[in-house]
Amino acid sequence: MTGRRPSRSAHPGGLRRRFRATRTGLLSAGALVACASLAAGCGVVPGTTGGSGDDPITVMTWAPQDTGATNKPGMPALAQAYARWINDRGGLDGRRLNVLTCNDHNDSVAAAKCARRAVKENAVAVVGSYSQHADSFFPVLEGAGIPYIGGYGITNTEFTSPLSYPVNGGQPALLAGLGSTLARTCGPVALVRPDTIAGDQLPVLLDSGLTSGGHERAQDQRAAEDATEYGGQSQRALERTTTDPEDPGCVVPVLGDRTGTFMDSFRRARAEHPEVRTATVLGSVDQTTINASGGPSGPYEGAYVTGWYPSVSDPAWSGMKKVIKEEAFGDNDIDAADAGVQTTWIAYTVLAEIVGSLGDGEVSADTVRRALDGGLKIGTGGLTPSLQWTFADKLAAVGFPRLVNAEVTLQVVREGRLVSAREGAVDTTRVLQNADVN
Known part of the structure; x- marks a missing residue:
């Protein structure tokens, strides 16, 4: 048995985030909005992909919704709430965060469409998502070099793909x-x-x-x-x-x-x-x-x-609960005790740490991936052990080279x-x- 570090109330969205001075142009955009896409069931917070300086950062979060099987509507809902919250406070290290959402419908064709939309919109990462159809979406992401950060852990591919960065030990x-x-x-x-x-x-x-x-x-x-x-x-x-x-x-x-x-x-x-x-x-x-x-x-x-994580009553979840209360109060899709919601929160914490590590440099799929592959060690405020992904971890020999948190x-x-x-x-x-x- 191993104990995690004592819980502490981390600043919502990341432990080390540095907020630069708010820029008038950066925050002139309106509140977070959603749009529907008949082709892929997607919503988007308007903006362009992340680049150098003050360019916005675009990511995607997907999950199945309104299906006859497993549904995880709280995951994209929390991602949008997080974007509203962080943008009201100057963005991720001074850059506005744009969140695309997509419904994979528990369907392989729809999952591939979500991935292709992420490529088309120049997303720097897919963050905090759920899909059973890894064989459909991973080839698309891998072809474009887009990292998959904090997937739910429902498929073995999430623990084998070099572009996957899981925050839990999955199934x-x-x-x-x-x-x-x-x-x-x-x-x-x-x-x-x-x-x-x-x-x-x-x-x-x-x-x-x-x-x-x-x-x-x-x-x-x-x-x-x-x-x-x-x-x-x-x-x-x-x-x-x-x-x-x-x-x-x-x-x-x-x-x-x-x-x-x-x-x-x-x-x-x-x-x-x-x-x-x-x-x-x-x-x-x-x-x-x-x-x-x-x-x-x-x-x-x-x-x-x-x-995977401490009980929802643990003080380490105070940051997530604050965001839900301020930006998604009354949204029945978001349950703080849901493992998908919790995974999405941790995944966005990881994203914030990555962006903070890049300083004033470009934020792109390539730089995000290089930061993760370069040995960046990320703390999550006691919700998980420190996370660091390598290609020769303890479970590589049994087919799980990306599984770094087995707790x-x-x-x-x-x-x-x-x-x-x-x-x-x-x-x-x-x-x-x-x-x-x-």
Whole structure:
């Protein structure tokens, strides 16, 4: 177990940001606005790409919205709120920040369109985004040399592409950490996961944690990502975890937004087997989900949940909460406890640190990438360990050369509340080093 640096209230948007004198011309633009694009579902804060001196800086944040599967509207919404906030205070190191947003619709074609729009608009980076379709958007970004900073961590490509700079350990760390915990507390384990390319990567990651603790591998159970009920899957999961009355098992649904739908079905199927526990990862469940499912009388009671960051009550989140309160109060898309929102906040903190490191020089995709590849070490106010990306990190040998933050936090649902189950963070590096991901 490793503890993070003591939390402290960092200046929102970056610990070391230097604000130069406000320039009248720079701030003459109006408030942040959004526009719709029928082709790519994109919005834009008007302006041009970042260059030298006082030129504005253009970035993009994308995520799926209004789909039948996982949706992350809070990520682009927070990015726009951050832009409004920072521009009212002189911009990033004196430069105005323009944020493009795009809806990838959980669709490979739309994800590629988002990436092509980022290229067309000369974005210096894609920041704090979510997409399952790495095979569609990464080739576009890589061809243009645009860095991908702080992706959600939903695909393995985010931990292999030389242009990816993840701020968390993604699904690999969450599932490895969860498996390590369940190895000590559960009988048979059943994993219920999407029948998708991204879902295919999940069993081996959970198994890495289980087997490291001497536990047998999980039963891998595929399910439709956009189903409206999971009665059959719930029954099969229970059959697999109740084979030994003396050693009740655990059911692990990792279905994104559809995890709640699964748990509705599971609650009914579980009536005769209350001893079976559940466990999942943050992003598939949060406090809002627990409340809606019945709180202390709901199916999540006693469940273990792994996350990447400190709980939302930690003082280290005060900067993000300040921005939400001042620029997005009443926006129901933005939930401070949502892992996507939190990841976007950290990603923009990283961007601010990069821009500050460039001083009066040009801010472009090339200079941003060179700063990151040159060994720039970035602090996030205690939300993560210090971040620094290299091409020969500890997890390169097992296929995750870009994974630099393997820490996870362990939480548990107790009396209907998601609370810390263990002080500090757990480093899953050693568990992942033994994972058979190839």
